[in-house]
Amino acid sequence: MKKTLLAIATVSTLALFACKDKAKEGNAETTATTESTKASEETSAATNEPKTYKVTFTPDTLYLGKSKELFVKIKNAKAVALQDPDGKSEGIEFTYDLELTNKNQVGGNSVFFTPSESRLTLENGNNITQYSGSGNGVDAESTKDITGITYKIPAGSKPKGLNLFFEGTRVTVAVAVE
16 A cells, blocks of 8 residues: 555656646747747837938038137937838938037127028039028037937938038038948
8 A cells, every 4th residue: 555655646746747847848938939029029120210321520520700709519410211101212311419619708799500501512512401400599608509400301312511601601511421
């Protein structure tokens, strides 16, 4: 009788541990399936993202004004391809920010920079005006940012230069979009 009870206990223990291993294998399969589903979702999300371009300005800092009273730094430039729902190119949305520093001494004049007076020169020689963005006044010996200056570049074109104007001066900055 002891042998029978010992045999039943041994068989029950083996069966119990065998079932736990199968449950772990089932969970591993579920985990692997979940991970592959997440990976395919990330891949499909990546394919729906618009194409972006690397933008560089040469030089990215410059002085404007007859007395070089305005120091300008171009930053956070980006270009994103625009497409209609069918995937047809509708051009490029080109944006950048400016950091403006008034070099006049305290007690001197404040300056007001208007980016709408700037022109973006395209490879075909055409000049376009900004789509959106506003100007900003800068007090003497202080710095302010102008953010979200946007140009809509027509399909098939790329920018080649940015012309910035301020109080009778003009500075052209080379633009490269890759």
